[in-house]
Amino acid sequence: MKTQTIHTNEMTPRPFFGGPANQTTHNLTSAARLSAVAATHDHKEVNMKTQTLASQPRMNGFTAILVGAILVGLSLIAGAGTAFADTVYSNFTPSTGNGYDGATFYTLSNNGLVGGFFTATTVAVTFTVPAGMDYKLSKIEVMGAQSTGYGSFLHAYIVTNPIYIGTDYSSTSQLAASPSLVTFDTTLYPMILKASHTYYLKVEVDTGSGLSVAKWYKNSANIHGSVWYNDPSNGDATYHNLGANSQYPVFRISGTPQTPPAHCSQKVTYYDGTLLTPWWDGANCYIKPVATGATPFIWNNGYYVIPDKSQTCLAGTGWFDGANCVYMSPKPLSGFIVNDKMYVPPVSGSCPPGTTLDGTNNCLVKAAPWGTHAFEWANNWYFTTLFTCKDGGYDGANCYIMKAPPGTTPFIWSNNFYYAE
Numbered sequence: 001m002k003t004q005t006i007h008t009n010e011m012t013p014r015p016f017f018g019g020p021a022n023q024t025t026h027n028l029t030s031a032a033r034l035s036a037v038a039a040t041h042d043h044k045e046v047n048m049k050t051q052t053l054a055s056q057p058r059m060n061g062f063t064a065i066l067v068g069a070i071l072v073g074l075s076l077i078a079g080a081g082t083a084f085a086d087t088v089y090s091n092f093t094p095s096t097g098n099g100y101d102g103a104t105f106y107t108l109s110n111n112g113l114v115g116g117f118f119t120a121t122t123v124a125v126t127f128t129v130p131a132g133m134d135y136k137l138s139k140i141e142v143m144g145a146q147s148t149g150y151g152s153f154l155h156a157y158i159v160t161n162p163i164y165i166g167t168d169y170s171s172t173s174q175l176a177a178s179p180s181l182v183t184f185d186t187t188l189y190p191m192i193l194k195a196s197h198t199y200y201l202k203v204e205v206d207t208g209s210g211l212s213v214a215k216w217y218k219n220s221a222n223i224h225g226s227v228w229y230n231d232p233s234n235g236d237a238t239y240h241n242l243g244a245n246s247q248y249p250v251f252r253i254s255g256t257p258q259t260p261p262a263h264c265s266q267k268v269t270y271y272d273g274t275l276l277t278p279w280w281d282g283a284n285c286y287i288k289p290v291a292t293g294a295t296p297f298i299w300n301n302g303y304y305v306i307p308d309k310s311q312t313c314l315a316g317t318g319w320f321d322g323a324n325c326v327y328m329s330p331k332p333l334s335g336f337i338v339n340d341k342m343y344v345p346p347v348s349g350s351c352p353p354g355t356t357l358d359g360t361n362n363c364l365v366k367a368a369p370w371g372t373h374a375f376e377w378a379n380n381w382y383f384t385t386l387f388t389c390k391d392g393g394y395d396g397a398n399c400y401i402m403k404a405p406p407g408t409t410p411f412i413w414s415n416n417f418y419y420a421e
Helices: 061-079
Strands: 037-039 045-047 086-090 100-110 122-128 134-148 154-159 180-185 198-205 212-219 227-230 251-258 285-289 296-299 302-305 325-328 336-338 341-344 363-367 374-377 380-383 399-403 409-413 416-420
Touching: 086 122, 086 134, 100 122, 100 134, 100 198, 122 251, 134 154, 134 198, 154 180, 198 212, 296 409, 302 409, 336 374
Parallel strands: none
Antiparallel strands: 037 045, 086 251, 100 212, 122 198, 122 227, 134 180, 134 212, 134 251, 154 198, 285 416, 296 302, 302 399, 325 380, 336 341, 341 363, 374 380, 409 416
């Protein structure tokens, strides 16, 4: 019997990417307001100019209905705040403009290729997307300035690991000599920021006209955390943590809310073709319990249990000796077993009575019935007793139950079958 590695993959049914984010603003507006006060895309209220019908030409009933419908449509457009980008993360301080500390900053430098190494230093900082909603990235904003050189642009990347390169988002304008809001337009290459996921924002400067040194200003809202720094000029690819209590650089991430997909929408095909519908337990997709007394494992994205060996000898496989089924004792002279089949060689080109010549040019004595295996021990031929399954179907080695849907990760927890989305 071939063996397979048992992978328990035991895990607790909880979200895979942590809890809700800190220091975030999540301000969704979905209801349109049909009133004289309309909401603009930045959620500011404006008073709509009112006019009296008495000063307007008289309208017939159809015209009045049409005009009313147009006014309602305009009001819906004005109030639909979710059509525009929301703030995913920000440490800008509204009460102090863009909330940066003009006296402190992180230095970004780039002198091109020197000594075989690139010299673009990079600063990276993490942010976490609020729970419950995915966002399509629409804009990145930082406060920066150029201190050496001119004509340079900042470049930003959002990645799940700082060593990854990611999409290069270039700033929409050249750096100014004085502190300025730097915007990165991401609409051409948007990425989906997943709810509750943590990402790294990396920022660097290009060379512009030779040596370029830029400033990425720190926030003035007293927000601290881990900040990473990389200087590749000496071949060092490592991002070094500047400390868990470093002052964060000021930045804002904006995105368009995305309709969250339905959880556990992919059904699971049972070994007999039946479709099983998993259900969302708040963290993962529960499928079904493991059969009582069975030993489960995951292999090649499939769900299995170890088969049970019975005390039943199938008809024609011999007699039960307390462990297996004795088929022939002793075995025939020159007999051998290949692929669960018992053979003897032909004699003068002919097979002995009761045997048949097969594609191996040998004489087949007997093949192991499905659910059993043939083997030789102490010059005797045996068959195993019938293998049975508490769940699933016997595949010749184990009991196959089902396979995880594409793009999901199967696992077993508390003797239940699950998949993670």
